[in-house]
Amino acid sequence: MDIDQLTHENPPCFKKYKFKRDMALYIINLINALPLFNKDLMFEGFVPLNSKLLQDKIANYKEYLNYLEHELKIIECDNQYIPGFKSKGYRLTEQYRTEIKSQSVVDFTFGRKLKFERNKRAASVAHLEYLTKWFNPKLEIDLDFVNAFLREEYQLKRYNQALWDYDRNRKKFKEPMMQFNHAKISAEKIDRQDYYLLHDENVYRFHSNLTNMRSIIRNAVTYDGQKLISIDIKNSQPYLSTILLSRSFWIEQKFGAKNEESLSISFDEPQRVTNKGFNDFKRLNYESERGFDERLNISQIKIHENDSYIMLGDIDKSLMNSEFSNYINLVVNGGLYEFLEEEFKINLGEVFSNRKDVKAAVFQVLFTDNRFFGQDEARPKKLFQELFPYVYEVFKQIKSKDKSLLPRLLQSIESYLMIDVIAKRISIEYPEAPIYTIHDSIATTEEYVDIVQQIMSEELSKAIGHPPKLAREEWSKRNMIKYLSGLKESSKIAV
Structure with a gap:
């Protein structure tokens, strides 16, 4: 053009x-x-x-x-x-619809408008210096390797729709050229140190060039010449959802004090753990020894002010004393997806080609509108209700006034734990450890990976009441080569 x-x-x-x-x-x-x-x-x-x-x-x-x-x-x-x-x-x-090329803004007045927008984003992350400081010239990407990878991937996918990424719930494909340009833009931005850093006002997630980047492209990213390793919470959304089945989570309380008479959300300014120093963590442990419940409480979670009309105190108190152990055990042991995959196969005749499709089906079960229940596509949702009736009822009541509240509540919990608790503690105890949060995971260098994993396990166990299943993934260009080899093999089968 x-x-x-x-x-x-x-x-x-x-x-x-x-x-x-x-x-x-x-x-x-x-x-x-x-x-x-x-x-x-x-x-x-x-x-x-x-x-x-x-x-x-x-x-x-x-x-x-x-x-x-x-x-x-x-x-x-x-x-x-x-x-x-x-x-x-x-x-x-x-x-x-071709490969994009970058161009510089030359109009001074229009450039000022774009700069004003960048300054607004910078203001949103001013309090997250312990995360933003790692977006510096030492964060590098092998752009030549990425561009060669993207061109080869595009040529393999271009005329072979069987290789296109498919979304089972939407019943739609990702168009390869759009996917190509998406990855190229994100790689070029890191290469020229054009960092997009934002703390959103919806679920308070920290967005960055890495969160916006295709996971396969992150394999070409290094810090100070060192490889990065991410530590992920396996089954993160189901895992975090287990805290919603705890009655103590819903009891409105100030830090260190309980109010057993109230079962509701406070939408006032939340009582957040500040973690200004390691003494905060010693104080937490001290209060635990004195009998305080260390698990996460709704009063600690920041809820968007637009949700202030939604009162979850309507959740039946007797429901919170129901039997949730089967669901919780499957989640904590990392077997929920496999269990549901088998149930979907036996009862519904649905066969999934990969774990990604199973995850999409589970997300449909958890996060679609309650009114979706009556549609034919909702058969997995109906089966989930039969298998876990009380769990389904809790999630249903949370979504009764707004279907988006359950996923947003879980994302707010995730943001609070990963950013305000875990990443902040790492930055205090190990200030030289590079850390990059990618929603439900944290990437760091090989030197600090054991330490970061230990802190993640400790803080999540404390907050959720159950130990998480954590998995490591090394960012390596070998993964990109392996991915292309898999595409080539699949293309032979498809032909």
Whole structure:
């Protein structure tokens, strides 16, 4: 795409504001870049462009959209707009669905607007210096290796849909060129130290270039020339969900004090563990010895203020005394997915090709709307209710007013434990240990991997009441080579 040649041949006729090429390229960039921050968009084809997002940068954004779509025919629209729910979606026309190339912003005024946005993100992570400081020039990626990998992967997938990534719940594929550009953008940003760091205001996750990157591409990332090793919580969402089955979690309390009469959420400013120093952890242990329950409590979790109308005190107190041991034992022992996979096969005739598909089915069971229960696709959900009726009822009541509350509550718990407790403790006790949180995992160098795993195990056991299953994964370019070899073998079978 030569935007200068295209606009020369078909000059824009804007009414009030002068046309600026940077603004046109920014809109095209959003179509390519937004899937970087919401990977679900890679299954959709069309990328929704929020009017407020555009208006903040481009006053006459509608003129640009019209010009790009109808005059230059660079983009096309799905024309699907639902007020307050869905923005119109856009994608590049087929001619321009090719490998992206980076261009610099040259307009000073527009550059200032983009800088203002970067400053807002920087402000959101100002209190997380113990995480952000590791995004420095020592964090490197082998860009040449990544680009060669991506081109080979694309050539293998391009004309062989059997190799495309498929989402069972959406019944949609990831388009290989969009996947290619997504990975290329994320790799180039690390290579030029263009770091995207954000602490979101929804579930308080820490987003970074690494969280937004395809997991296979992380294998080309090193720190100070050293390989990185990630430590993951296996079955993290089911594991964290076990704390929701504890009555003590729902009892509103101030730190170190119980109120057995109340079973509700406090939406006031939460009583968070500050961890200003190692003395905080000694204090926690001291209070535990005196009989305080160390498990996580709802009062410690920061809930988004928009959820203040949702009171979970409606959960039946007698329900919290029900029998949950079968579900908890399966989760804690790491066997829930395997158990459900076998049950789905025996009772529903559903066979899964890989663990990723089993996980997607379990997420459908846990996180879809209660009203989804009546649909034919909800057979796994109905079976889960038969197998774990009381567990299902707790999750159902949590989602009774808002289907998204259960996944957001679990993500808020995850964020609190991984960022505010575990990563902060590591930074205090081992300030020289590089740490990169990737939602339910932490990556570090080989020197510190044993220490990080020990702290993760201690703090999660304390907070959830059960020890986690942790798994290590070494980031190595060998994994990328092995992945390509698997694709080549699969392509022979598919042909």
